[in-house]
Amino acid sequence: MARQALIEQRPWLLASIAAAVAYYFLRDNPVGEGTWGLLAKGASVGLLAVYSWVRVPSEWRGRDGILLVVALVLAAAGDVAIDLNFVIGGAFFASAHIVAVILYLTNRHPRPSPTQKMIGAGLLIGTPLVSFLLSGAAEVAIYGAFLGAMASAAWMSHYPRYRVGTGAVxxxxxxxxxxxxxxxxNLAPLPDLLIWPIYYAGQVMIATGIVQCLRGEQPVR
Structure with missing residues (x-):
């Protein structure tokens, strides 16, 4: 029954999950390294953008729904571009983070708790620092500043922290x-096994959490 409801009511989300699973198992073979792999990879988050657009009716969508969709589209472009050119892919993701920061800052929690403030500050400062320590590259630390700002703003927003905030983390x-x-x-083999499922799970949590709030199905905090 639950699966049937998912197919009937949220087909774009189901299609996104199917594309993400397909990419995970295709990425290490010749098919996954070519056009089909890139299509499956881009479709994973791209279909989350379609899901977000369709799931929120136009009369409820407003600025926040549009910002969510734009951030997801830019991230989907980054997913594809990063396999072709690392710098261009990073630029798409940095742009997605900027859009997401605008979304979260315009939906700040009116009364954040001390713990929420502490975690938000830790993400803002710690993300670029850890990014630099792991990579040893200044340009990665600069990108990490955009990434940390996005995660910090998500955690400090009025969207559910344990859905949207955790997705950003x-x-x-x-x-x-x-x-x-x-x-x-050297963390091998963890990166090969975990990068894609952790990233995609985060994007699903962000998209579905915000969509449910925009639809009034999930109370803001």
């Missing part, structure tokens, strides 16, 4: 695993 962790490949700390 998962995004940070997945990027840290990528950066670990560049520096002296």
């Amino acid at each position: 998962l995004f940070v962790i997945s990027d840290w695993l990528i950066f670990s490949r560049m520096g002296p700390i």
Whole structure:
């Protein structure tokens, strides 16, 4: 019954999950390294953008729904571009983070707790620092500043912290695993196994958490 409801009511989310699973198992073979792999990878978050657009009716969508969709589209472009050119892919993701920061800052929690403030500050400062320590590259630390601002703003927003905030933290962790490949700390085989599922799970949590709030199904905090 639950699966049937998912197919009937949220087909774009189901299609996104199917694309993400397909990419995970295709990425290490010749098919996954070519056009089909890139299509599956881009479709994973791209279909989350479609899900977000369709799931929130136009009369409820407003600025926040549009910002969410734009951030997801930019991230999907980054997913594809980063396999072709690391710098261009990073630029797409940095742009996605800027859009997400605007979304979260315009939806700040009116009364954040001391713990929430502490975690938000830790993400803002710690994300670029850890990014630099893992990669040893100044340009990665600069990107890490955008990443940390996004995660910090998500945690400090009025969206559910243990859905949207945690999703943003998962995004940070997945990027840290990528950066670990560049520096002296060898975490193999964890990056190969975990980067994609952690990243995608984070994006799903962010998208579904915000969509449910915009639909009034999940109370803001």
